[in-house]
Amino acid sequence: MQTTINWHTVKPESIYMNNEKLSKLEHTIKSDYNNINGIVIIRNGNLAYEKYFNGKSPDDCHNVASVTKSVLSALIGIAIDKGYIKSVEEKVLDFFPKYISDVNKQKQQITIRHLLTMTVPYPYEDWNEPLDILCQQQDWIKYTLDIIGGNGEIGAFKYSTAGAHLLSAILTESTGMSARAFANEHLFTPLGMKEIPNNKMNAYGFDDLFGKNVKGWVHDPNGHSTGGWGLTLTTRDMARFGYLYLNNGVWDRKRILSETWIRDSTEMNSNNYGYLWWLRQEDGLFTYSAIGDGGNVICCIPKMNMVVAISSEFIMNPRDRWPLIKYIISAVL
Structure with a gap:
């Protein structure tokens, strides 16, 4: 081949x-x-x-929306291959030691694999994720950590873009690099693709996050590349x-x-x-x-x-x- x-x-x-x-x-x-x-x-x-x-x-380049998720999956795989992350069985909360909340036992059991397979419980109904609320937060990671583990059992499929964003944060916590920077070095450049530039965002309106102003790779207010959408290819x-x-x-x-x-x-x-x-x-x-x-x-x-x-x-x-x-x-x- x-x-x-x-x-x-x-x-x-x-x-x-x-x-x-x-x-x-x-x-x-x-x-x-x-x-x-x-x-x-x-x-x-x-x-x-x-x-x-x-x-x-x-x-x-085109805003490829949730195609971004599959790219992020590859980045998690590369990070595991290179030893930055031990395995998909690592607990999500272990990557965020500063996170303090009323952490129940169910939340403590959620792993990287659960995020990858969309089998984490969330408080909203399936396919009705309130992304608009996520995008209004100053800290998207804390917001998502707060809501995971609600309304359901671990293992049932529930599609979540916020969960994919947590994976981006895990990648950054593990490697010290944004998903964009890690992808440029370990995926995009080796494949002969152009590097994705670091486009600083000054606003977080609809067009900036999802519409005509999207370029490069969208990031949250704290610099985490969006895990669930926002990549242009x-x-x-x-x-x-x-x-x-x-x-x-x-x-x-x-x-x-x-x-x-x-x-x-x-x-x-x-x-x-x-x-x-x-x-x-x-x-x-x-x-x-x-x-x-x-x-x-x-x-x-x-x-x-x-x-x-x-x-x-x-x-x-x-x-x-x-x-x-x-x-x-x-x-x-």
Whole structure:
């Protein structure tokens, strides 16, 4: 298997893909998925398809929303590989010794693995996380530590962006670096991506956190890179990240991430959710995906050695990308 991506477009037939089907993608995207900004398809380490829309180009960065979570998962894995963090079984509260509160026994049992798998209890109803309240806090970490362990039992799936932000803080407590700085050194630069600049934030309104002012990697008022959203990537960089996972953590013949971490991160389970990756088993085909609001997706299809990276402009209720990805899968010969 190639250990880097060949960015020169090859003839689809040479990598066993149907050119006629791929040629119809542009029309389908323009008519049915008009908030897609870019799409890159990598097959067998080769660029099978690349197209941009809405005036975007390969150099444009996109706010990839919750795709950030899967990147953060990789950073936790790298930190464990390098010995900064002992294991996913470490207790969350052990990283925050200055945290003082009415700490119950359940809260004391919460581990890094629980944060990675979204199996921590929180006081809100599932899929109704009050992110607006988090974003109004001066100390996002203390707020999140205060609310974890409420309303439920450890082990039940409950999606949480604040929990992913705690992982970013754990990374910083362990390494002395922000997630952005750690990623630049240990993930982005080794993959040939541009370093993410340190953009100081002077305001924390909606546009600064989620909208048109997002650039680089958003951080909280105390400098922690947002763990659950706020990273900007090019579509090619999204594909690079997916291919690193498909290639079992090796890039350019160098080990970036352990094969064990990738296997554990993407192992199928009853929640269809790994270590901040969405898992799908359908019609005998297994895929794992980094998925963000607006239709941002990095879909890895191991059986076909293929990555589909889709960058999108944020809109409410975008059309589901899975039918589009299934069509691309159908183009494999």
